Amino acid sequence: MGGNGSRWKALVALGVAVLAVGAFADPLFTDATDEAGIRFQHVDGRSGQKYFVETLGSGVALFDYDNDGDLDIYFVNGAPLPGYVPQGVPKNRLYRNEGNWKFTDVTDLAGVGDEGYGHGACVGDYDNDGDLDLYVTNFGPNVLYQNNGDGTFTDVSQRAGVADARWSSSAAFADYDQDGDLDLYVANYLILSLEENPWCGLKEKGVRAYCAPDQFPGQADALYRNNGDGTFTEVTAASGVLRPHGKGLGVSWGDYDNDGYPDLYVANDSTENFLFHNLRDGTFEEVGFFSGVAVGETGVMENGMGTDWGDYDNDGWLDLVVTNYADQMNTLYHNDGDGFFSDVSVLSGTGPKSLPYLAWGVEFFDYDNDGWLDLIVANGHLHDNLAALGQKGTYAQRNLLYHNRGDGTFEEVGLQSGPGMSLEEVSRGLAVGDLDDDGDLDVVISNSNGPARLLRNEGGNAQHWLLLRLIRRSGSSDAIGARVVLEAGGRVQIREVRSGSSYLSQSDLRVHFGLGEAERVDRLQVRWNARHLQQYENLPADRLLILEEGSPEVRD
Numbered sequence: 001m002g003g004n005g006s007r008w009k010a011l012v013a014l015g016v017a018v019l020a021v022g023a024f025a026d027p028l029f030t031d032a033t034d035e036a037g038i039r040f041q042h043v044d045g046r047s048g049q050k051y052f053v054e055t056l057g058s059g060v061a062l063f064d065y066d067n068d069g070d071l072d073i074y075f076v077n078g079a080p081l082p083g084y085v086p087q088g089v090p091k092n093r094l095y096r097n098e099g100n101w102k103f104t105d106v107t108d109l110a111g112v113g114d115e116g117y118g119h120g121a122c123v124g125d126y127d128n129d130g131d132l133d134l135y136v137t138n139f140g141p142n143v144l145y146q147n148n149g150d151g152t153f154t155d156v157s158q159r160a161g162v163a164d165a166r167w168s169s170s171a172a173f174a175d176y177d178q179d180g181d182l183d184l185y186v187a188n189y190l191i192l193s194l195e196e197n198p199w200c201g202l203k204e205k206g207v208r209a210y211c212a213p214d215q216f217p218g219q220a221d222a223l224y225r226n227n228g229d230g231t232f233t234e235v236t237a238a239s240g241v242l243r244p245h246g247k248g249l250g251v252s253w254g255d256y257d258n259d260g261y262p263d264l265y266v267a268n269d270s271t272e273n274f275l276f277h278n279l280r281d282g283t284f285e286e287v288g289f290f291s292g293v294a295v296g297e298t299g300v301m302e303n304g305m306g307t308d309w310g311d312y313d314n315d316g317w318l319d320l321v322v323t324n325y326a327d328q329m330n331t332l333y334h335n336d337g338d339g340f341f342s343d344v345s346v347l348s349g350t351g352p353k354s355l356p357y358l359a360w361g362v363e364f365f366d367y368d369n370d371g372w373l374d375l376i377v378a379n380g381h382l383h384d385n386l387a388a389l390g391q392k393g394t395y396a397q398r399n400l401l402y403h404n405r406g407d408g409t410f411e412e413v414g415l416q417s418g419p420g421m422s423l424e425e426v427s428r429g430l431a432v433g434d435l436d437d438d439g440d441l442d443v444v445i446s447n448s449n450g451p452a453r454l455l456r457n458e459g460g461n462a463q464h465w466l467l468l469r470l471i472r473r474s475g476s477s478d479a480i481g482a483r484v485v486l487e488a489g490g491r492v493q494i495r496e497v498r499s500g501s502s503y504l505s506q507s508d509l510r511v512h513f514g515l516g517e518a519e520r521v522d523r524l525q526v527r528w529n530a531r532h533l534q535q536y537e538n539l540p541a542d543r544l545l546i547l548e549e550g551s552p553e554v555r556d
Helices: 002-021 350-354
Strands: 028-031 060-063 072-075 093-099 102-105 118-124 133-138 140-147 153-155 168-174 183-188 200-202 207-209 222-226 232-234 248-254 263-268 274-278 284-286 307-310 319-322 331-335 341-343 359-365 374-379 400-404 410-412 427-433 442-447 453-458 464-471 483-488 491-496 511-516 520-529 532-540 543-548
Touching: 060 118, 060 427, 060 442, 133 168, 183 248, 248 307, 263 307, 307 359, 319 359, 331 350, 350 400, 350 410, 374 427, 464 483, 464 520, 483 511, 491 511, 532 543
Parallel strands: 118 168, 168 248, 359 427, 464 543
Antiparallel strands: 028 453, 060 072, 072 093, 093 102, 118 133, 133 140, 140 153, 168 183, 183 222, 200 207, 222 232, 248 263, 263 274, 274 284, 307 319, 319 331, 331 341, 359 374, 374 400, 400 410, 427 442, 442 453, 464 511, 483 491, 483 520, 520 532
Protein backbone atom coordinates (compact mmCIF):
# COMPACT_ATOMS: atom_id res chain seq x y z
CA MET A 1 0.00 0.00 0.00
CA GLY A 2 2.93 2.31 0.81
CA GLY A 3 4.42 1.87 -2.67
CA ASN A 4 1.07 2.42 -4.41
CA GLY A 5 0.40 5.47 -2.24
CA SER A 6 3.74 6.99 -3.15
CA ARG A 7 3.08 6.37 -6.81
CA TRP A 8 -0.38 7.97 -6.59
CA LYS A 9 1.04 11.08 -4.94
CA ALA A 10 3.71 11.29 -7.62
CA LEU A 11 1.17 10.95 -10.42
CA VAL A 12 -1.05 13.63 -8.88
CA ALA A 13 1.95 15.95 -8.59
CA LEU A 14 2.87 15.15 -12.18
CA GLY A 15 -0.62 16.02 -13.39
CA VAL A 16 -0.59 19.30 -11.47
CA ALA A 17 2.73 20.20 -13.04
CA VAL A 18 1.40 19.49 -16.53
CA LEU A 19 -1.63 21.70 -15.94
CA ALA A 20 0.56 24.44 -14.52
CA VAL A 21 2.97 24.68 -17.45
CA GLY A 22 0.82 23.32 -20.24
CA ALA A 23 3.77 21.33 -21.56
CA PHE A 24 6.07 18.50 -20.53
CA ALA A 25 6.24 18.04 -16.76
CA ASP A 26 9.48 17.38 -14.96
CA PRO A 27 9.85 13.65 -14.26
CA LEU A 28 9.53 12.46 -10.68
CA PHE A 29 11.32 9.57 -9.00
CA THR A 30 9.23 7.54 -6.56
CA ASP A 31 10.31 4.76 -4.22
CA ALA A 32 8.93 1.53 -5.69
CA THR A 33 11.00 -0.84 -3.52
CA ASP A 34 8.20 -2.28 -1.39
CA GLU A 35 5.76 -2.50 -4.28
CA ALA A 36 8.35 -4.42 -6.30
CA GLY A 37 8.89 -6.97 -3.54
CA ILE A 38 12.56 -6.15 -3.05
CA ARG A 39 13.62 -7.08 0.48
CA PHE A 40 17.38 -6.83 0.13
CA GLN A 41 19.25 -5.56 3.16
CA HIS A 42 22.98 -4.91 2.94
CA VAL A 43 25.07 -6.17 5.86
CA ASP A 44 28.51 -4.70 6.44
CA GLY A 45 29.35 -6.95 9.39
CA ARG A 46 30.18 -4.11 11.75
CA SER A 47 30.96 -4.74 15.40
CA GLY A 48 32.35 -1.39 16.51
CA GLN A 49 35.94 -2.36 15.77
CA LYS A 50 35.99 -0.13 12.66
CA TYR A 51 37.38 -2.56 10.12
CA PHE A 52 38.07 -0.45 7.05
CA VAL A 53 36.43 -3.02 4.77
CA GLU A 54 33.06 -1.95 6.21
CA THR A 55 33.21 1.44 4.51
CA LEU A 56 33.01 0.43 0.85
CA GLY A 57 29.46 -0.86 0.75
CA SER A 58 28.41 -2.78 -2.33
CA GLY A 59 27.06 -2.48 -5.83
CA VAL A 60 24.18 -3.69 -7.96
CA ALA A 61 23.91 -5.22 -11.43
CA LEU A 62 20.99 -4.83 -13.84
CA PHE A 63 20.90 -7.52 -16.53
CA ASP A 64 18.57 -9.94 -18.27
CA TYR A 65 19.93 -13.19 -16.89
CA ASP A 66 17.12 -15.41 -18.27
CA ASN A 67 16.78 -13.83 -21.74
CA ASP A 68 13.10 -13.06 -21.30
CA GLY A 69 13.50 -9.45 -22.43
CA ASP A 70 13.42 -7.51 -19.16
CA LEU A 71 15.98 -6.42 -16.58
CA ASP A 72 16.63 -8.49 -13.49
CA ILE A 73 18.49 -7.20 -10.43
CA TYR A 74 21.51 -8.62 -8.60
CA PHE A 75 22.56 -7.15 -5.25
CA VAL A 76 25.99 -7.75 -3.73
CA ASN A 77 26.18 -8.21 0.05
CA GLY A 78 28.78 -8.12 2.80
CA ALA A 79 29.51 -10.77 5.43
CA PRO A 80 30.13 -11.11 9.18
CA LEU A 81 33.37 -9.67 10.53
CA PRO A 82 35.06 -10.51 13.86
CA GLY A 83 32.79 -9.53 16.72
CA TYR A 84 29.62 -9.35 14.60
CA VAL A 85 26.67 -11.42 15.75
CA PRO A 86 24.87 -12.57 12.59
CA GLN A 87 21.13 -13.00 12.25
CA GLY A 88 21.09 -15.50 9.44
CA VAL A 89 23.72 -15.76 6.73
CA PRO A 90 24.08 -12.65 4.54
CA LYS A 91 24.39 -13.47 0.86
CA ASN A 92 24.12 -11.83 -2.54
CA ARG A 93 20.60 -11.79 -3.98
CA LEU A 94 19.16 -12.17 -7.49
CA TYR A 95 15.64 -10.88 -8.19
CA ARG A 96 13.82 -11.97 -11.35
CA ASN A 97 11.68 -9.34 -13.08
CA GLU A 98 8.13 -10.71 -13.42
CA GLY A 99 6.81 -7.56 -15.11
CA ASN A 100 4.48 -4.86 -13.81
CA TRP A 101 6.97 -3.90 -11.09
CA LYS A 102 7.01 -7.31 -9.43
CA PHE A 103 10.24 -9.14 -8.62
CA THR A 104 10.88 -12.62 -7.21
CA ASP A 105 13.94 -13.70 -5.22
CA VAL A 106 15.48 -16.56 -7.23
CA THR A 107 18.90 -16.57 -5.59
CA ASP A 108 18.91 -20.18 -4.44
CA LEU A 109 17.27 -21.45 -7.62
CA ALA A 110 19.85 -19.68 -9.76
CA GLY A 111 22.80 -20.62 -7.55
CA VAL A 112 24.35 -17.15 -7.24
CA GLY A 113 24.11 -16.55 -3.49
CA ASP A 114 27.79 -16.01 -2.81
CA GLU A 115 28.46 -15.61 0.93
CA GLY A 116 31.85 -13.92 0.66
CA TYR A 117 32.40 -10.32 1.71
CA GLY A 118 31.16 -8.83 -1.56
CA HIS A 119 31.61 -5.44 -3.16
CA GLY A 120 31.06 -5.23 -6.91
CA ALA A 121 29.51 -6.97 -9.91
CA CYS A 122 29.62 -6.73 -13.70
CA VAL A 123 28.19 -8.83 -16.52
CA GLY A 124 29.18 -9.97 -20.00
CA ASP A 125 28.87 -12.99 -22.29
CA TYR A 126 32.48 -14.12 -21.83
CA ASP A 127 31.91 -17.55 -23.45
CA ASN A 128 29.90 -16.26 -26.44
CA ASP A 129 26.99 -18.64 -25.89
CA GLY A 130 24.24 -16.02 -26.05
CA ASP A 131 23.54 -15.43 -22.36
CA LEU A 132 25.05 -13.09 -19.80
CA ASP A 133 27.55 -14.28 -17.24
CA LEU A 134 28.21 -12.62 -13.88
CA TYR A 135 31.45 -11.61 -12.15
CA VAL A 136 31.47 -10.72 -8.45
CA THR A 137 34.32 -8.98 -6.59
CA ASN A 138 35.06 -9.68 -2.94
CA PHE A 139 37.32 -8.95 -0.02
CA GLY A 140 38.78 -12.36 -0.72
CA PRO A 141 38.41 -14.68 -3.73
CA ASN A 142 36.27 -13.29 -6.55
CA VAL A 143 33.59 -15.36 -8.28
CA LEU A 144 32.77 -15.91 -11.95
CA TYR A 145 29.30 -17.37 -12.49
CA GLN A 146 28.80 -18.97 -15.90
CA ASN A 147 25.22 -18.70 -17.11
CA ASN A 148 23.94 -22.17 -18.00
CA GLY A 149 21.12 -20.77 -20.14
CA ASP A 150 18.40 -22.49 -18.11
CA GLY A 151 18.03 -19.98 -15.28
CA THR A 152 20.97 -21.36 -13.30
CA PHE A 153 24.65 -20.52 -12.98
CA THR A 154 27.83 -22.49 -12.29
CA ASP A 155 30.79 -21.15 -10.32
CA VAL A 156 33.75 -21.46 -12.71
CA SER A 157 36.10 -19.06 -10.95
CA GLN A 158 38.96 -21.47 -10.38
CA ARG A 159 38.69 -23.18 -13.75
CA ALA A 160 38.57 -19.84 -15.56
CA GLY A 161 41.56 -18.47 -13.63
CA VAL A 162 39.91 -15.30 -12.29
CA ALA A 163 39.42 -16.13 -8.59
CA ASP A 164 41.66 -13.30 -7.47
CA ALA A 165 42.03 -13.46 -3.68
CA ARG A 166 43.06 -9.84 -3.21
CA TRP A 167 40.69 -7.09 -2.06
CA SER A 168 38.83 -6.26 -5.28
CA SER A 169 36.32 -3.49 -5.89
CA SER A 170 34.97 -2.67 -9.36
CA ALA A 171 35.33 -4.77 -12.50
CA ALA A 172 34.31 -4.55 -16.16
CA PHE A 173 34.44 -6.68 -19.30
CA ALA A 174 35.66 -5.35 -22.66
CA ASP A 175 37.17 -6.78 -25.82
CA TYR A 176 40.29 -4.64 -25.63
CA ASP A 177 42.22 -6.59 -28.30
CA GLN A 178 39.26 -6.91 -30.70
CA ASP A 179 39.58 -10.69 -31.06
CA GLY A 180 35.87 -11.32 -30.43
CA ASP A 181 36.18 -12.49 -26.82
CA LEU A 182 35.48 -10.39 -23.73
CA ASP A 183 38.47 -9.67 -21.51
CA LEU A 184 38.18 -8.60 -17.87
CA TYR A 185 39.68 -5.75 -15.84
CA VAL A 186 39.50 -5.98 -12.04
CA ALA A 187 40.33 -3.02 -9.80
CA ASN A 188 42.05 -3.98 -6.55
CA TYR A 189 42.04 -1.70 -3.55
CA LEU A 190 44.24 -1.98 -0.43
CA ILE A 191 46.33 -4.57 1.35
CA LEU A 192 44.33 -5.15 4.52
CA SER A 193 44.46 -7.81 7.23
CA LEU A 194 41.62 -8.27 9.70
CA GLU A 195 44.17 -9.54 12.19
CA GLU A 196 45.97 -6.19 12.09
CA ASN A 197 43.31 -3.56 12.61
CA PRO A 198 44.94 -0.22 13.53
CA TRP A 199 43.22 2.08 16.03
CA CYS A 200 42.32 5.45 14.52
CA GLY A 201 40.29 8.35 15.84
CA LEU A 202 40.47 10.58 18.92
CA LYS A 203 42.38 8.53 21.46
CA GLU A 204 42.15 11.21 24.14
CA LYS A 205 38.35 10.97 23.96
CA GLY A 206 38.18 7.27 23.25
CA VAL A 207 36.33 7.90 19.97
CA ARG A 208 37.29 5.35 17.37
CA ALA A 209 37.06 6.03 13.64
CA TYR A 210 37.82 4.32 10.39
CA CYS A 211 41.40 4.85 9.29
CA ALA A 212 42.22 6.82 6.16
CA PRO A 213 43.14 4.86 2.99
CA ASP A 214 46.64 6.33 2.96
CA GLN A 215 47.40 4.31 6.09
CA PHE A 216 47.28 1.12 4.01
CA PRO A 217 49.42 0.16 0.99
CA GLY A 218 47.72 -0.07 -2.36
CA GLN A 219 47.90 -3.02 -4.69
CA ALA A 220 47.92 -3.59 -8.42
CA ASP A 221 44.78 -4.14 -10.46
CA ALA A 222 44.50 -7.12 -12.81
CA LEU A 223 43.78 -7.43 -16.54
CA TYR A 224 42.73 -10.87 -17.77
CA ARG A 225 42.84 -11.76 -21.47
CA ASN A 226 40.16 -14.17 -22.62
CA ASN A 227 41.75 -17.27 -24.18
CA GLY A 228 38.55 -18.17 -26.03
CA ASP A 229 38.26 -21.58 -24.35
CA GLY A 230 36.57 -20.58 -21.11
CA THR A 231 39.81 -19.58 -19.40
CA PHE A 232 41.68 -16.32 -18.90
CA THR A 233 45.36 -15.39 -18.68
CA GLU A 234 46.48 -12.50 -16.49
CA VAL A 235 48.35 -10.01 -18.70
CA THR A 236 48.59 -7.05 -16.32
CA ALA A 237 52.32 -6.52 -16.76
CA ALA A 238 52.54 -7.62 -20.39
CA SER A 239 49.75 -5.24 -21.44
CA GLY A 240 51.29 -2.20 -19.74
CA VAL A 241 48.61 -1.60 -17.09
CA LEU A 242 50.61 -2.75 -14.06
CA ARG A 243 50.61 0.00 -11.43
CA PRO A 244 51.51 -1.44 -8.00
CA HIS A 245 50.55 1.71 -6.07
CA GLY A 246 46.98 2.05 -7.31
CA LYS A 247 44.01 1.99 -4.95
CA GLY A 248 41.28 1.31 -7.45
CA LEU A 249 37.60 1.85 -6.71
CA GLY A 250 35.90 2.83 -9.98
CA VAL A 251 36.40 1.39 -13.47
CA SER A 252 34.91 2.31 -16.83
CA TRP A 253 35.84 1.43 -20.42
CA GLY A 254 35.22 4.02 -23.15
CA ASP A 255 36.64 4.92 -26.55
CA TYR A 256 37.62 8.49 -25.70
CA ASP A 257 39.72 9.07 -28.87
CA ASN A 258 37.19 7.59 -31.36
CA ASP A 259 39.62 5.07 -32.88
CA GLY A 260 37.35 2.04 -32.41
CA TYR A 261 39.30 0.51 -29.52
CA PRO A 262 38.19 0.73 -25.87
CA ASP A 263 40.32 2.75 -23.48
CA LEU A 264 40.14 2.45 -19.70
CA TYR A 265 39.76 4.87 -16.81
CA VAL A 266 40.39 3.90 -13.18
CA ALA A 267 39.35 6.09 -10.25
CA ASN A 268 41.82 5.66 -7.37
CA ASP A 269 41.40 6.53 -3.72
CA SER A 270 44.04 9.04 -2.51
CA THR A 271 46.39 8.37 -5.45
CA GLU A 272 46.31 9.69 -9.01
CA ASN A 273 43.67 8.30 -11.35
CA PHE A 274 44.71 6.27 -14.40
CA LEU A 275 43.78 6.68 -18.06
CA PHE A 276 45.01 3.74 -20.11
CA HIS A 277 45.12 4.58 -23.81
CA ASN A 278 44.65 1.50 -26.00
CA LEU A 279 47.58 1.25 -28.45
CA ARG A 280 45.66 -1.26 -30.61
CA ASP A 281 48.39 -3.90 -30.37
CA GLY A 282 47.31 -5.55 -27.13
CA THR A 283 49.05 -2.99 -24.95
CA PHE A 284 48.19 0.29 -23.23
CA GLU A 285 49.92 3.54 -22.39
CA GLU A 286 49.04 5.34 -19.16
CA VAL A 287 48.31 8.98 -20.07
CA GLY A 288 46.38 10.29 -17.06
CA PHE A 289 48.64 13.23 -16.25
CA PHE A 290 49.35 13.99 -19.90
CA SER A 291 45.63 14.10 -20.74
CA GLY A 292 44.63 16.07 -17.65
CA VAL A 293 42.50 13.47 -15.86
CA ALA A 294 44.86 12.15 -13.17
CA VAL A 295 44.07 14.82 -10.57
CA GLY A 296 41.63 17.67 -10.03
CA GLU A 297 41.98 21.22 -11.29
CA THR A 298 44.18 22.24 -8.34
CA GLY A 299 46.70 19.50 -9.11
CA VAL A 300 46.05 17.67 -5.83
CA MET A 301 45.39 13.93 -5.75
CA GLU A 302 41.82 13.26 -4.60
CA ASN A 303 39.79 10.33 -3.32
CA GLY A 304 38.29 8.96 -6.51
CA MET A 305 35.32 6.63 -5.99
CA GLY A 306 33.04 6.16 -9.01
CA THR A 307 33.36 7.05 -12.69
CA ASP A 308 31.48 7.04 -15.99
CA TRP A 309 31.86 8.14 -19.61
CA GLY A 310 29.23 10.11 -21.53
CA ASP A 311 28.99 12.76 -24.24
CA TYR A 312 27.11 15.37 -22.21
CA ASP A 313 27.44 18.16 -24.81
CA ASN A 314 26.72 16.04 -27.92
CA ASP A 315 29.96 17.00 -29.67
CA GLY A 316 30.87 13.42 -30.60
CA TRP A 317 33.50 12.86 -27.88
CA LEU A 318 33.08 10.97 -24.61
CA ASP A 319 33.44 13.15 -21.53
CA LEU A 320 34.30 11.83 -18.08
CA VAL A 321 32.98 12.19 -14.53
CA VAL A 322 34.65 11.14 -11.26
CA THR A 323 33.14 11.23 -7.76
CA ASN A 324 35.24 12.22 -4.74
CA TYR A 325 35.30 12.59 -0.97
CA ALA A 326 33.48 15.28 0.99
CA ASP A 327 34.96 18.78 0.57
CA GLN A 328 36.41 17.66 -2.75
CA MET A 329 34.39 18.58 -5.81
CA ASN A 330 33.19 15.78 -8.02
CA THR A 331 35.17 16.25 -11.21
CA LEU A 332 33.67 16.68 -14.68
CA TYR A 333 36.24 16.48 -17.46
CA HIS A 334 35.34 17.78 -20.91
CA ASN A 335 36.90 15.84 -23.78
CA ASP A 336 38.50 18.46 -26.02
CA GLY A 337 38.88 16.01 -28.90
CA ASP A 338 42.65 16.28 -29.18
CA GLY A 339 43.71 13.80 -26.53
CA PHE A 340 43.29 16.36 -23.75
CA PHE A 341 40.55 17.04 -21.22
CA SER A 342 39.51 20.25 -19.46
CA ASP A 343 38.28 20.28 -15.88
CA VAL A 344 34.87 21.98 -16.15
CA SER A 345 33.59 21.07 -12.68
CA VAL A 346 33.08 24.72 -11.73
CA LEU A 347 32.04 26.02 -15.14
CA SER A 348 29.42 23.29 -15.53
CA GLY A 349 27.92 23.94 -12.10
CA THR A 350 28.30 20.30 -11.03
CA GLY A 351 31.34 20.68 -8.78
CA PRO A 352 30.40 23.29 -6.16
CA LYS A 353 27.06 21.60 -5.40
CA SER A 354 28.89 18.37 -4.58
CA LEU A 355 31.23 19.77 -1.91
CA PRO A 356 29.18 18.86 1.22
CA TYR A 357 28.67 15.29 0.03
CA LEU A 358 30.79 12.14 0.01
CA ALA A 359 30.05 10.69 -3.41
CA TRP A 360 30.26 7.14 -4.76
CA GLY A 361 28.09 5.86 -7.63
CA VAL A 362 27.59 8.07 -10.68
CA GLU A 363 25.97 7.70 -14.10
CA PHE A 364 25.29 9.78 -17.17
CA PHE A 365 21.68 9.18 -18.26
CA ASP A 366 18.93 11.12 -20.03
CA TYR A 367 16.20 10.84 -17.40
CA ASP A 368 13.79 13.27 -19.13
CA ASN A 369 14.37 12.15 -22.75
CA ASP A 370 15.27 15.64 -23.98
CA GLY A 371 18.35 14.44 -25.87
CA TRP A 372 20.94 15.66 -23.33
CA LEU A 373 22.71 13.43 -20.82
CA ASP A 374 22.00 14.29 -17.20
CA LEU A 375 23.93 13.10 -14.12
CA ILE A 376 22.95 11.23 -10.97
CA VAL A 377 25.24 10.78 -7.96
CA ALA A 378 24.91 8.47 -4.93
CA ASN A 379 26.08 9.98 -1.63
CA GLY A 380 26.72 8.83 1.93
CA HIS A 381 29.51 9.38 4.43
CA LEU A 382 31.73 6.60 5.75
CA HIS A 383 31.92 7.84 9.36
CA ASP A 384 28.77 7.14 11.38
CA ASN A 385 30.07 9.21 14.32
CA LEU A 386 30.96 12.50 12.64
CA ALA A 387 29.77 14.67 15.53
CA ALA A 388 31.82 12.75 18.07
CA LEU A 389 34.85 13.15 15.82
CA GLY A 390 34.30 16.88 15.62
CA GLN A 391 33.62 16.77 11.89
CA LYS A 392 30.85 18.48 9.96
CA GLY A 393 28.32 16.77 7.78
CA THR A 394 25.94 13.85 8.17
CA TYR A 395 26.31 10.10 7.76
CA ALA A 396 23.12 9.70 5.74
CA GLN A 397 22.91 12.07 2.79
CA ARG A 398 20.58 12.72 -0.09
CA ASN A 399 21.62 11.84 -3.61
CA LEU A 400 22.11 14.46 -6.34
CA LEU A 401 20.38 14.79 -9.71
CA TYR A 402 21.83 17.21 -12.24
CA HIS A 403 19.66 18.33 -15.15
CA ASN A 404 21.61 19.12 -18.32
CA ARG A 405 20.60 22.57 -19.60
CA GLY A 406 22.04 21.83 -23.06
CA ASP A 407 24.50 24.73 -22.91
CA GLY A 408 27.36 23.03 -21.08
CA THR A 409 25.90 23.67 -17.63
CA PHE A 410 23.81 21.65 -15.19
CA GLU A 411 21.21 22.46 -12.54
CA GLU A 412 20.90 20.29 -9.42
CA VAL A 413 17.20 19.40 -9.19
CA GLY A 414 17.10 16.50 -6.73
CA LEU A 415 14.73 18.08 -4.24
CA GLN A 416 12.30 18.98 -7.02
CA SER A 417 12.34 15.49 -8.58
CA GLY A 418 10.10 13.41 -6.39
CA PRO A 419 10.21 11.69 -3.01
CA GLY A 420 12.74 9.10 -4.17
CA MET A 421 15.38 11.78 -4.66
CA SER A 422 14.71 13.32 -1.24
CA LEU A 423 15.65 10.19 0.72
CA GLU A 424 18.66 10.57 2.99
CA GLU A 425 20.56 7.30 3.25
CA VAL A 426 24.12 5.95 3.13
CA SER A 427 24.28 5.20 -0.58
CA ARG A 428 27.09 3.47 -2.43
CA GLY A 429 26.39 1.52 -5.65
CA LEU A 430 24.09 2.96 -8.32
CA ALA A 431 22.83 1.60 -11.64
CA VAL A 432 20.31 2.85 -14.20
CA GLY A 433 18.07 1.01 -16.63
CA ASP A 434 14.53 0.82 -17.94
CA LEU A 435 13.07 -1.69 -15.49
CA ASP A 436 9.54 -1.54 -16.91
CA ASP A 437 10.38 -0.92 -20.60
CA ASP A 438 8.28 2.23 -20.70
CA GLY A 439 10.96 4.36 -22.34
CA ASP A 440 12.44 6.19 -19.38
CA LEU A 441 15.34 5.21 -17.13
CA ASP A 442 14.81 4.04 -13.58
CA VAL A 443 17.44 3.94 -10.83
CA VAL A 444 18.55 1.21 -8.41
CA ILE A 445 20.69 2.11 -5.40
CA SER A 446 22.53 -0.07 -2.90
CA ASN A 447 22.78 1.48 0.56
CA SER A 448 25.51 0.58 3.02
CA ASN A 449 24.17 -1.48 5.92
CA GLY A 450 20.65 -0.62 4.87
CA PRO A 451 17.85 -1.49 2.43
CA ALA A 452 18.23 -1.15 -1.33
CA ARG A 453 16.06 1.30 -3.27
CA LEU A 454 14.25 1.08 -6.60
CA LEU A 455 13.41 4.56 -7.86
CA ARG A 456 10.77 4.53 -10.57
CA ASN A 457 10.90 7.28 -13.18
CA GLU A 458 7.39 8.76 -13.43
CA GLY A 459 6.84 10.87 -16.53
CA GLY A 460 10.30 10.67 -18.05
CA ASN A 461 8.75 9.21 -21.20
CA ALA A 462 6.64 12.30 -21.93
CA GLN A 463 9.10 13.06 -24.72
CA HIS A 464 10.18 10.62 -27.41
CA TRP A 465 12.78 7.91 -26.92
CA LEU A 466 14.50 4.86 -28.38
CA LEU A 467 15.84 1.77 -26.62
CA LEU A 468 18.17 -0.57 -28.51
CA ARG A 469 19.29 -4.11 -27.86
CA LEU A 470 22.35 -4.99 -29.92
CA ILE A 471 23.27 -8.58 -30.79
CA ARG A 472 26.67 -9.43 -32.26
CA ARG A 473 27.40 -12.47 -34.40
CA SER A 474 31.15 -12.01 -34.92
CA GLY A 475 32.04 -11.78 -31.22
CA SER A 476 30.54 -11.58 -27.77
CA SER A 477 26.77 -11.67 -28.30
CA ASP A 478 26.08 -8.79 -25.90
CA ALA A 479 27.89 -6.31 -28.20
CA ILE A 480 29.88 -4.79 -25.34
CA GLY A 481 32.06 -2.05 -26.81
CA ALA A 482 29.75 -1.29 -29.74
CA ARG A 483 29.08 2.39 -30.40
CA VAL A 484 25.81 3.85 -31.66
CA VAL A 485 25.61 7.23 -33.40
CA LEU A 486 22.06 8.56 -33.69
CA GLU A 487 20.76 11.54 -35.67
CA ALA A 488 17.29 12.84 -34.88
CA GLY A 489 15.68 16.26 -34.62
CA GLY A 490 18.83 18.00 -35.85
CA ARG A 491 20.91 16.54 -33.02
CA VAL A 492 23.63 13.86 -33.04
CA GLN A 493 24.12 11.66 -29.98
CA ILE A 494 26.50 8.79 -29.17
CA ARG A 495 26.24 5.88 -26.76
CA GLU A 496 28.37 2.81 -26.10
CA VAL A 497 27.40 -0.63 -24.79
CA ARG A 498 29.35 -0.82 -21.55
CA SER A 499 30.03 -3.46 -18.91
CA GLY A 500 30.69 -2.07 -15.45
CA SER A 501 30.74 1.63 -14.54
CA SER A 502 29.57 3.94 -11.75
CA TYR A 503 30.82 2.43 -8.50
CA LEU A 504 30.86 -1.37 -8.06
CA SER A 505 27.86 -1.60 -10.40
CA GLN A 506 26.43 -2.58 -13.76
CA SER A 507 23.80 -0.58 -15.64
CA ASP A 508 21.51 -1.73 -18.46
CA LEU A 509 23.48 -3.04 -21.46
CA ARG A 510 20.72 -1.82 -23.75
CA VAL A 511 21.34 1.58 -25.28
CA HIS A 512 18.87 4.36 -24.46
CA PHE A 513 18.35 7.67 -26.28
CA GLY A 514 16.08 10.55 -25.47
CA LEU A 515 14.76 12.11 -28.68
CA GLY A 516 12.96 15.20 -27.40
CA GLU A 517 10.22 16.16 -29.85
CA ALA A 518 11.64 14.07 -32.72
CA GLU A 519 9.12 11.42 -33.74
CA ARG A 520 11.55 9.39 -35.85
CA VAL A 521 15.26 8.67 -36.07
CA ASP A 522 16.78 10.01 -39.30
CA ARG A 523 19.94 7.91 -39.26
CA LEU A 524 21.53 5.44 -36.93
CA GLN A 525 25.00 3.97 -37.27
CA VAL A 526 26.31 1.03 -35.27
CA ARG A 527 30.05 0.48 -35.03
CA TRP A 528 30.14 -3.15 -33.97
CA ASN A 529 33.92 -3.08 -33.73
CA ALA A 530 36.79 -1.12 -35.24
CA ARG A 531 36.27 -2.79 -38.63
CA HIS A 532 32.51 -3.15 -39.02
CA LEU A 533 29.97 -0.33 -39.43
CA GLN A 534 26.30 -0.75 -40.16
CA GLN A 535 23.76 1.99 -40.93
CA TYR A 536 19.99 2.24 -40.59
CA GLU A 537 17.62 5.03 -41.66
CA ASN A 538 14.16 6.31 -40.82
CA LEU A 539 13.55 4.31 -37.66
CA PRO A 540 10.44 4.69 -35.49
CA ALA A 541 10.62 6.21 -32.03
CA ASP A 542 9.08 5.20 -28.71
CA ARG A 543 9.92 1.53 -28.78
CA LEU A 544 12.55 -1.10 -28.07
CA LEU A 545 14.30 -2.22 -31.24
CA ILE A 546 16.59 -5.22 -31.69
CA LEU A 547 19.50 -4.83 -34.12
CA GLU A 548 21.54 -7.85 -35.13
CA GLU A 549 25.00 -7.54 -36.63
CA GLY A 550 25.02 -8.18 -40.36
CA SER A 551 21.23 -8.13 -40.72
CA PRO A 552 19.32 -5.20 -42.26
CA GLU A 553 16.20 -6.31 -40.40
CA VAL A 554 15.02 -4.22 -37.46
CA ARG A 555 12.96 -6.16 -34.92
CA ASP A 556 10.86 -4.97 -32.01
